Amino acid sequence: MAEQKYIIGIDGGGTKCKARLYSTQDGFLSAGLSGSANPAKHYETAIHSIVEACQNALDNAGLSQLKLSDLDVGMGLAGVNIESCRLQMQNWQHPFKSCFITTDLHIACLGANNQPEGAVIIVGTGSSALLIKDGQSTMLGGHGFPVGDYGSGAWLGFEALRYSLRSMDGLVEASELNQAILKFYNCSAAIEVADLMYNATPSEFARLAPVVFDLAEKGDVAAKNIVQSGAEQITQLTKKLLAQHPARLCMIGGVSERLKPWFAPEIRAQIQSAINQPDHGAVLFALNQLGLSTKI
Amino acid sequence: MAEQKYIIGIDGGGTKCKARLYSTQDGFLSAGLSGSANPAKHYETAIHSIVEACQNALDNAGLSQLKLSDLDVGMGLAGVNIESCRLQMQNWQHPFKSCFITTDLHIACLGANNQPEGAVIIVGTGSSALLIKDGQSTMLGGHGFPVGDYGSGAWLGFEALRYSLRSMDGLVEASELNQAILKFYNCSAAIEVADLMYNATPSEFARLAPVVFDLAEKGDVAAKNIVQSGAEQITQLTKKLLAQHPARLCMIGGVSERLKPWFAPEIRAQIQSAINQPDHGAVLFALNQLGLSTKI
Numbered sequence: 001m002a003e004q005k006y007i008i009g010i011d012g013g014g015t016k017c018k019a020r021l022y023s024t025q026d027g028f029l030s031a032g033l034s035g036s037a038n039p040a041k042h043y044e045t046a047i048h049s050i051v052e053a054c055q056n057a058l059d060n061a062g063l064s065q066l067k068l069s070d071l072d073v074g075m076g077l078a079g080v081n082i083e084s085c086r087l088q089m090q091n092w093q094h095p096f097k098s099c100f101i102t103t104d105l106h107i108a109c110l111g112a113n114n115q116p117e118g119a120v121i122i123v124g125t126g127s128s129a130l131l132i133k134d135g136q137s138t139m140l141g142g143h144g145f146p147v148g149d150y151g152s153g154a155w156l157g158f159e160a161l162r163y164s165l166r167s168m169d170g171l172v173e174a175s176e177l178n179q180a181i182l183k184f185y186n187c188s189a190a191i192e193v194a195d196l197m198y199n200a201t202p203s204e205f206a207r208l209a210p211v212v213f214d215l216a217e218k219g220d221v222a223a224k225n226i227v228q229s230g231a232e233q234i235t236q237l238t239k240k241l242l243a244q245h246p247a248r249l250c251m252i253g254g255v256s257e258r259l260k261p262w263f264a265p266e267i268r269a270q271i272q273s274a275i276n277q278p279d280h281g282a283v284l285f286a287l288n289q290l291g292l293s294t295k296i
Numbered sequence: 297m298a299e300q301k302y303i304i305g306i307d308g309g310g311t312k313c314k315a316r317l318y319s320t321q322d323g324f325l326s327a328g329l330s331g332s333a334n335p336a337k338h339y340e341t342a343i344h345s346i347v348e349a350c351q352n353a354l355d356n357a358g359l360s361q362l363k364l365s366d367l368d369v370g371m372g373l374a375g376v377n378i379e380s381c382r383l384q385m386q387n388w389q390h391p392f393k394s395c396f397i398t399t400d401l402h403i404a405c406l407g408a409n410n411q412p413e414g415a416v417i418i419v420g421t422g423s424s425a426l427l428i429k430d431g432q433s434t435m436l437g438g439h440g441f442p443v444g445d446y447g448s449g450a451w452l453g454f455e456a457l458r459y460s461l462r463s464m465d466g467l468v469e470a471s472e473l474n475q476a477i478l479k480f481y482n483c484s485a486a487i488e489v490a491d492l493m494y495n496a497t498p499s500e501f502a503r504l505a506p507v508v509f510d511l512a513e514k515g516d517v518a519a520k521n522i523v524q525s526g527a528e529q530i531t532q533l534t535k536k537l538l539a540q541h542p543a544r545l546c547m548i549g550g551v552s553e554r555l556k557p558w559f560a561p562e563i564r565a566q567i568q569s570a571i572n573q574p575d576h577g578a579v580l581f582a583l584n585q586l587g588l589s590t591k592i
Contacts, residue, residue: 082491143461143490146442147454150462158443165439166446171532194439195378236467 005292006066008054008096009282010075011107012037012046019053020279021061024292029063031279032056039089040079047092050075054096068095074286075100076107076278081139100289104278105130105139111281112250112274116294119246121237121271124253125206127152129237131244138244141237145202151230151237153206153255159226160212161197161205165190167222175222176215184211206255213258231262238267250274301588302362304350304392305578306371308333308342309400315349316575317357320588325359327575328352335385336375343388346371350392364391370582371396372403372574377435396585400574401426401435407577408546408570412590415542417533417567420549421502423448425533427540434540437533441498447526447533449502449551455522456508457493457501461486463518471518476507502551509554527558534563546570 004025011018017037021029034053039046054073058066073096080086081103089101109120109130121129121141126149128142145154164177168190187193197204215223234251241249251260251271260268280296287294300321307314313333317325330348332341350369354362369392376382377399385397405416405426417425417437422445424438441450460473464486483489493500511519530547537545547556547567556564576592583590 081487139487140465141462141467143486144494147458147490147493148461162443165444166437166529166532169436169533170536171437171529190439191377191435194443197443198440233462233467236462240466 005290006063006071007283007286007290008057008071008073009107009279009284009286010037010050010053010073010077011104011277011279011282012039012050012075012077013104014038014041014078017046017049017053018277018279019050019057020277020283021057021063022283022287022296027296028280028283030057030061032058032060038078040082040085043085043088046077046089047094051095069097071096072098072286072290073100074102074107074282074284074289076102076104076282076285078104081105098290100286102285103130105142106132106137107281107285108252108278109250109281110284111276111278112252113248114275114280114284115247116284116288117246118248118250119241119244121234121241121249121251121256122253123152123234123251123256123259125153125202127155127234127237127253127255129241131241131246133244133246140240145205149202150233151255151259152202152253153209154202155205156212156226156230156255157205157208159229160208160223161193163222163226165194173222176218176220177212177222180211180215181208184208209255210258216262227259227262231259234259235263235267238263238271242270248272301586302359302367303579303582303586304353304367304369305403305575305580305582306333306346306349306369306373307400307403307573307575307578308335308346308371308373310334310337310374313342313345313349314573314575315346315353316573316579317353317359318579318583318592323592324576324579326353326357328354328356334374336378336381339381339384342373342385343390347391365393367392368394368582368586369396370398370403370578370580370585372398372400372578372581374400377401394586396582398581399426401438402428402433403577403581404548404574405546405577406580407572407574408548409544410571410576410580411543412580412584413542414544414546415537415540417530417537417545417547417552418549419448419530419547419552419555421449421498423451423530423533423549423551425537427537427542429540429542436536437529441501445498446529447551447555448498448549449505450498451501452508452522452526452551453501453504455525456504456519457489459518459522461490469518472511472514472516473508473518476511477504480504480507505551506554512558523555523558527555530555531559531563534559534567538566544568 019032037049216227315328333345335342512523
């Protein structure tokens with residue numbers, strides 16, 4: 001019988017870091033949480049959070065006697081699609097037995113499809129897509145806000161704000177968005193909203209997305225146009241992926257559920273439910289890198 | 297005969313500060329230049345640049361014996377539409393006899409129309425408009441990039457980049473913009489351009505505007521759609537101002553000349569040429585504040 005291995009899958013992002021502990025003998029054992037782990041934003045914080053999440057996972061499994069050097073760790077991290085960031089992470093003198101690094105998108109795809117190949121579309125604060133087929137990865141969409149991330153929460157909020165500022169000036173048709181946006185930001189005029197949202201982060205724009213959906217669902221023309229345009233862009237992304245015949249295609253992320261009703265039925269029918277979370281995907285990634293079975 | 301007064305008009309912006317010296321007896325005498333004078337970006341630099349430009353104007357007129365305390369100064373400054381910035385400038389313990397502060401847009405309007413009332417539309421890196429009628433000012437458009445500034449150089453470059461990134465992913469129709477943008481930024485793939493332009497300034501986006509105009513004029517569909525959409529937004533702004541029957545309406549700014557051919561002839565016919573520069577407008581503003589004749 002093969003030696004028991006302890007594997008940790010890390011899902012690291014800007015707000016939190018999640019570790020999932022797996023034993024090749026006993027399956028999934030526990031999870032551990034910690035803070036921000038986006039090495040492109042803050043390297044020292046990220047590696048600290050990763051180690052802390054691993055330690056918490058060991059403690060939560062009652063396996064505090066295990067050392068970090070007993071662990072094989074697979075990690076999907078925001079930011080490592082940037083070359084300089086990936087190199088910095090790869091040069092980390094980590095405390096683990098082994099350490100495998102990939103993107104957050106990759107582990108999301110592995111987790112959602114629960115198999116090494118397939119496609120995933122993430123529509124949350126940002127938007128992006130990944131296809132894994134015949135061992136090759138292809139990224140689509142994304143490109144970061146505000147130039148990219150079409151159809152995402154940040155994009156929906158941004159487009160609503162852009163429309164509304166012009167509408168408040170009387171340059172385009174009136175919309176219920178105008179009053180809703182003034183109320184949302186507790187402002188009384190376009191210039192106040194513009195000042196407040198000058199240099200706003202993607203998350204701050206994304207906070208407005210539920211307001212846009214609410215008004216679109218009520219039939220406000222401007223809000224509907226924005227949501228439909230976002231849905232159309234995500235549809236294009238979906239079609240592009242489907243044309244490559246992925247093993248499976250999932251759509252995940254905080255905005256995806258509210259966007260789905262805006263897709264044509266034939267598109268909706270081809271989008272499958274996510275099976276597992278990204279931290280499970282990170283365990284799959286590590287197993288794959290170690291040459292172990294990924295049937296878990 | 298009234299005492300001779302020396303007036304300086306200041307046109308202060310992010311890249312340079314221009315001072316125009318005027319004598320109530322001898323008319324315009326000289327100009328003086330200095331560096332950045334946007335108090336919203338850097339207050340100390342701005343006030344330093346303003347004083348330096350005034351001193352240079354005195355020197356250039358051979359009037360070095362005059363003191364700053366002999367000068368009545370009117371200044372139009374970027375940034376002072378933001379309340380906190382305007383208050384800070386108003387609290388400046390300035391070295392002049394008197395100091396009157398208004399927006400860059402206001403002095404542009406006064407200069408271009410060479411009279412206290414009228415309307416101006418600025419389409420440069422950003423876009424905005426001002427109407428002065430019956431002593432009342434109304435600002436339209438603007439709101440800052442990227443949420444506002446429709447039809448501006450930054451907006452044209454931004455929209456071209458957004459289109460092109462999706463087009464390179466095969467999500468929207470191909471366009472000659474794709475190759476032109478890769479060449480312009482010396483990149484070989486969408487992801488490189490996206491990385492390069494992540495957090496780019498409005499000026500950096502605006503650098504791309506001539507490329508968009510070139511391709512639009514050659515008939516590229518995507519480039520034409522972007523330029524037409526920008527022209528349509530500026531047309532809406534123009535119509536809104538014309539409906540208020542301004543004494544005169546000018547369009548100025550680095551992008552305005554290339555945008556004009558895209559307006560309907562009846563709109564073009566109502567746009568008049570600028571008479572003077574904003575620094576002249578700043579002199580007019582000071583004269584007006586001092587209760588002196590603005591027929592200069």
